[in-house]
Amino acid sequence: MEDDLVFKALADRTRRLLLDTLFERDGRSLGELEEVVNQHTEMSRYGVSKHLRLLVEADLVTVRKSGRERLHHLNAVPIRLIHDRWIDKYTEPHIRALTDLKALAETETPAEREGHDDG
Amino acid sequence: MEDDLVFKALADRTRRLLLDTLFERDGRSLGELEEVVNQHTEMSRYGVSKHLRLLVEADLVTVRKSGRERLHHLNAVPIRLIHDRWIDKYTEPHIRALTDLKALAETETPAEREGHDDG
DNA sequence: TTGACATGTGACCTTTTGGTCACATATTTT
DNA sequence: AAAATATGTGACCAAAAGGTCACATGTCAA
Numbered sequence: 073m074e075d076d077l078v079f080k081a082l083a084d085r086t087r088r089l090l091l092d093t094l095f096e097r098d099g100r101s102l103g104e105l106e107e108v109v110n111q112h113t114e115m116s117r118y119g120v121s122k123h124l125r126l127l128v129e130a131d132l133v134t135v136r137k138s139g140r141e142r143l144h145h146l147n148a149v150p151i152r153l154i155h156d157r158w159i160d161k162y163t164e165p166h167i168r169a170l171t172d173l174k175a176l177a178e179t180e181t182p183a184e185r186e187g188h189d190d191g
Numbered sequence: 192m193e194d195d196l197v198f199k200a201l202a203d204r205t206r207r208l209l210l211d212t213l214f215e216r217d218g219r220s221l222g223e224l225e226e227v228v229n230q231h232t233e234m235s236r237y238g239v240s241k242h243l244r245l246l247v248e249a250d251l252v253t254v255r256k257s258g259r260e261r262l263h264h265l266n267a268v269p270i271r272l273i274h275d276r277w278i279d280k281y282t283e284p285h286i287r288a289l290t291d292l293k294a295l296a297e298t299e300t301p302a303e304r305e306g307h308d309d310g
Numbered sequence: 311t312t313g314a315c316a317t318g319t320g321a322c323c324t325t326t327t328g329g330t331c332a333c334a335t336a337t338t339t340t
Numbered sequence: 341a342a343a344a345t346a347t348g349t350g351a352c353c354a355a356a357a358g359g360t361c362a363c364a365t366g367t368c369a370a
Contacts, residue, residue, distance in 0.1 A: 076204060082273075083202035084358075085195060095277050102317060119359050121317070140316050140367040148278045152290045154201075155274040158214050159267045171271045203328080221347060238329050240348070259337040259346050311370100318365075326357070331350105338345070 078150045081130035086115065087123045091132060094146040101141040197269045200249035205234065206242045210251060213265040220260040 081087055086109060093108045094100060100108075106120045124144065127133040134145045159167055200206055205228060212227045213219060219227075225239045243263065246252040253264045278286055 079198075079202045079207065080357085083198045086358090088198065091277055103315095116360060117317085118319095118361070121319095122359075125318080142317070146277065148282070148286050149289050149293065151274060151277050152286045153293075155270060155278075156290065158210055158265065158270050159274075163267070167267050167271045170268050171275065174268065174272075199327090205328090222345095235330060236347085237331070237349095241329075244348080261347070313369090315368075316366085319363090321362090322360085324358085324360105326355100328355075329353090331352085333349085335348075336346085338343100340341100340343080 075150075075153070077126075077130040078132060078154070081126045081132055084123065084126075086113065086120075087127055090120075090123060090127060090144075091146060094133065094144060098145045099136075099143045101143055103141075105144065194269075194272070196245075196249040197251060197273070200245045200251055203242065203245075205232065205239075206246055209239075209242060209246060209263075210265060213252065213263060217264045218255075218262045220262060222260075224263065 082091075089109060089112060090105055093105060102117070102121055102124065105124065106115075106117050109115055109120050124133065128135055128144075130150065132147055132150055134147050135142045136145065137143075201210075208228060208231060209224055212224060221236070221240055221243065224243065225234075225236050228234055228239050243252065247254055249269065251266055251269055253266050255262050255264065
């Protein structure tokens with residue numbers, strides 16, 4: 073059961089930050105990623121490298137060598153498989169409506185929420 | 192950051208089994224879920240209860256009291272949010288094509304795979 | 311070839327998580 | 341009311357994961 077690796081990989085905040093960073097822009101080196109991580113939390117290069125290895129083993133990140141650098145890319149396929157595991161295509165439109173609603177609610181200002189009541 | 196709870200909740204195999212079970216059919220009691228879990232692995236009711244609590248705290252499972260039972264329901268919204276976090280709507284069709292391809296490949300018999308070469 | 315740069319790996323320690331149990335509450339049945 | 345059923349909670353221990361370091365390989369530039 074290798075999907076274990078995917079879920080374990082996603083279970084750590086630093087690794088999710090790495091995915092977020094690669095989602096924003098692909099093809100970054102370890103050094104570049106280390107820099108981004110250190111804007112949020114203090115961590116050695118070794119720690120970042122270890123996290124990246126887990127992401128690669130889970131196939132959430134792919135690596136392409138370029139000279140002495142290794143450039144990292146986000147692979148979203150495992151994410152899609154998670155989605156498909158618990159959201160079937162018949163209920164998907166309903167779920168999407170709910171998440172869109174949630175996104176809307178979260179962009180509202182507090183004032184806009186006055187009077188709403190979800191008892 | 193409460194999305195932490197979702198990813199932590201998904202990181203355990205027993206909890207994923209619980210979600211699979213509820214995905215198959217909603218509205219099960221703790222006792223019923225315990226039974227299913229014990230078809231796969233040995234675990235006390237206490238363990239299952241603890242796992243369920245984490246799922247509820249992550250809002251992946253909702254509970255409705257019915258007499259002395261508590262019926263559990265799968266809530267797929269957090270799953271959808273994971274999807275939306277790393278798959279934007281523009282690349283989604285591409286990713287879906289890839290996952291469909293993967294699903295197809297996995298239903299092939301070994302014989303059918305002869306001659307394929309993805310180098 | 312030599313030195314600087316970019317990165318991988320196994321050992322080690324600390325923190326977190328998984329699992330069980332004893333005890334508790336709430337509801338149904340008799 | 342008392343017994344049986346269905347479930348929640350905090351304490352506790354064992355197992356797993358997170359983080360750092362020393363040491364290593366491979367690549368670029370001079």
